[in-house]
Each structure stands twice: as structure tokens, then as C-alpha cells.
Amino acid sequence: MTTSNDLTRYGYRQELSRQLRFRDLVAYGLVYMVPIAPMAIFGGVYAGSGGMVALAYAIGVVALVFTAFSYAQMVKAFPMSGSVYNYAGRGISAPVGFLAGWVILLDYVLVPGLLYLVASVAMHATVPAVPVWLWLLGFVVVNTIINSVGIRMTAVVTRVMLIGELVVLAVFLAVAGWALASGKGRFSWEAFYNSDTFTWSLVAGAVSIAVLSFLGFDGISMLAEETRDGARQIGRAMAAVLVLAGVLFIAQTWLAAMLVTDPDALLAEGDVNGTAFYDAAAVAGGGWLATLCAVATAIAWGLPNSMVAQVATSRLLYAMARDRQLPAFLAKVSVRRSVPINATLLTGVVSLALGLYMATRADGITLLSSLINFGAMVAFLVLHVSVVAHHLIRRRSGNWWAHMVLPGIGFAILAYVVVNANIAAQRLGLAWLALGVIVLAGLYIAGRRPVLSGLAPTQPAGRDMERV
Secondary structure (H helix, E strand, O other): OOOOOOHHHOOOOOOOOOOEEEEHHHHHHHHHHHOOOOHHHHHHHHHHOOOOOOHHHHOOOOOHHHHHHHHHHHHHHOOOOOHHHHHHHHHHHHHHHHHHHHHHHHHHOHHHHHHHHHHHHHHHHHHOOOHHHHHHHHHHHHHHHHHHHHHHHHHHHHHHHHHHHHHHHHHHHHHHHHHOOOOOOOOOOOOOOOOOOOHHHHHHHHHHHHHHHHHHOOHHHHHHHHEEOOHHHHHHHHHHHHHHHHHHHHHHHHHHHOOOOOOHHHHHOOOOOOOHHHHHHHHOHHHHHHHHHHHHHHHHEEEEEEHHHHHHHHHHHHHHOOOOOOOOHHHHHHOOOOOOOHHHHHHHHHHHHHHHHOOOOOHHHHHHHHHHHHHHHHHHHHHHHHHHHHHHHHHHOOOOOHHHHHHHHHHHHHHHHOOOOHHHHHHHHHHHHHHHHHHHHHHHHHOOOOOOOOOOOOOOOOOOOOEE
């Protein structure tokens, strides 16, 4: 008898180790999202939203709640690694799945590089004697070693790091709250709504930036083959992480917005140096709090956040490689560690090379952020379509609320955000998608059209993966 987690019905063998519980998934998701993530991009979101930074994060939570619900529907249908790649491929068609995987690669492959770069630049600013490239190398090597040891080691390290981030956030919230109560700053609800600057297109553009802080809750779906308690736990963990992180994001940005010393200048000139949040922290508690927040943010992005991003990326590469849609060597799994070792190592190498290159560009961080957000939101759009196609059309589900209305609302919100996103990100993202179409055409010409195992009940099991 097969269970809901039995991969043999999809043509695969269970190769990864099922060790993760609900609490591990929640810790993984929170670390991936980084509870203090808004500290690094606060100024950009503030300027982009006309000062309504808390509103941008609140809308982000609402938009992605629908996305989390769609993830929960699809992970129950297809409880395996690969996320949107598998959901679109199995819910719509294999070629669409390839293109969805290609688009989400723009997100997953670039995310570790961005995180390493942001952390390294921040640490170099704190300790100028150590160059950016050396910080990059150190972060990549440490995380690659931990991830190569096994998923249990990654889970333990992420829990420890998460506790540290939450302690720093609690210190900021307490000090900032006390400062406002003592007369520093100005109490205001303008971070939620400012009639002088509010337009829906303005807020949507800011949400497209703020979404960067939410990326990570979806990465939990990549761990479907390493979860002990079933696919249902994946959906529960994603919802819990999204709501918890959203509350923390809104709270810290609201307090910081009330402590900004010169709101008009920040709106007019933007956050050129990326220090707007830390300047607000200095108003609340002095230089020590600003330094604490800056260093904690750098370490959070460079170690735990990059670590779990590397895990998610390696699982996507593994899932696509075992279906012969990426080079086969990426499907190799370590017998002793039960991790996709080659995919893990390649992710580390690519992240290092990407980080080093982008460090030489003045617009490196901004360019990476825009591309990542665009790739993620397009993938989310495909996810919502997959729910409708698989459940409502193919399976003829009668649950219109779950399989039509909610995905439809989520699609509409994200489509509006994508339309109002950065123009450069739209162009580069569409160029990446066009390249994916060319690669797909090449696969067809080479006789390797995308085929996913287990789509039909009578279909034989897929080929065994190589193990090292």
C-alpha cells in the first residue's frame, strides 16, 4: 500500500532523508525569510511607498496568503521536491513545468548570490580591513560545508541562528517602543496610510520591492521529500511562517518609520547608503543599537538565510535533473549524507561567482533584487494557474472556492504588482523567459522533450538516480 508521501507512484525512489518535523519547517521558513530582513531594505521600501512602508508589507502578507494556500493545495497533490516546477509540470503540462522551473531558477539561483553580496558589503563596512571578496568566500564555504553534512545539521544551525535574530529584533522593538513613549520621534499612522502620497500603483511598486523580504516561505515546499509528518505539514508551516513574519515585518517598519529623522529627504532622495533603518535605530537607542542591527542583519543574510536558500536551490536543481531537464550529474545523491551533493556544491560555486561579479557593479544589489522579485512573482502566477488547471479542470473538483476563487484573487493581486514592478526587472525577466523558450525548443530538437515520471497510473517508474 502506498502512502500520500510514497514517491514510487510518481516514478521516483525515496533518496533524501525524511527527518524534518513541523517545528523544523517553521524555523527553516523564518530563517529563510529573515525576521529582521526589512532592516536591510527599509529605506528603499519607504521611499518607494511614499512613506507607507507598513502598508506595503501588510499588502504583501495579504497577497501571499493566497499564494500559500495555492502551495498547500499543490503540495498535497504532488508531495515532492521541485515546487512550482513540479506543480506546473504535473498540474498543467511538462513543457509548462519546464518553463516554470526556468523562471523560478531566476529566483532560486540568484537569491544566495544576493544574500552573500549584501552580507559581505555590510560586514566590510563594519570591518573595513576585511575585503568584500573574503567575506563572500567565508560565507559560501561555511554554508556549503554545513549543507553537505546533511539536512539535520542544517536544521539545528538554523534554529540556533533564528533565536539570535529574534533576540535582536526584540531588543529593537523594546528600545524603539520606549523611545517613542519618551517623546523621541513622532507617533503617526502614516506608515499605514498617507493621503498626501497614496496611489495604488505607488504602493504596488513598493510591494514588489517588499516581496523580497517574504521570499522563503515558498522554499518550505522544496522540503516535501524530507518531511516526516506528511505534505499537510508543508502547507501549515508555510501559512504559519507567512503570518508570523508578516507581523514582525509590519511592527519593526512601523516603529522605524516613526523614528526617521528627515522623512521628506528620504522620500525625495531615497536611501542611497542603505542605512535608513540603522539611522532610525540610532535615534531610538544610540550608536550601539544601530551597530547591533547592522551586524545582525549582515550575519543573518550571510549565514542562516543564505544557508537555507542554498538548500532550496539545490533541491530545485536536483528535481529538474532527475527528470533529465538539467545535466544528470546534478541528480547525484550522497549515500552517506542523503543530500544532492553535486547540486549543493554547484549552488555554492555559482553563488560565489555571482556575488564576486555583482560586487564590481554599482547597481549589483538593486539589479539582483529586481530580477529575483520578478522571477518569484511570475512563478507564483503560474502556481495559481496550476491549481485551477489540475483541480478544477483535470480533476473536475467541485470546490470552486478553494480551486478557483482563492487562486483567482491571488493571481489578480500579484499580476497587478508585476505590472507595476521595476521596468528594468520586467525587461530582463522577460528576456530570461525568452531564453528558456529557446532552451525548451533545443530540448525538443535534441529529442529530449520534457517528460515527468508518474503522470499516468500505468507509467513505469522512472530511472534510478545515480548515487555517490
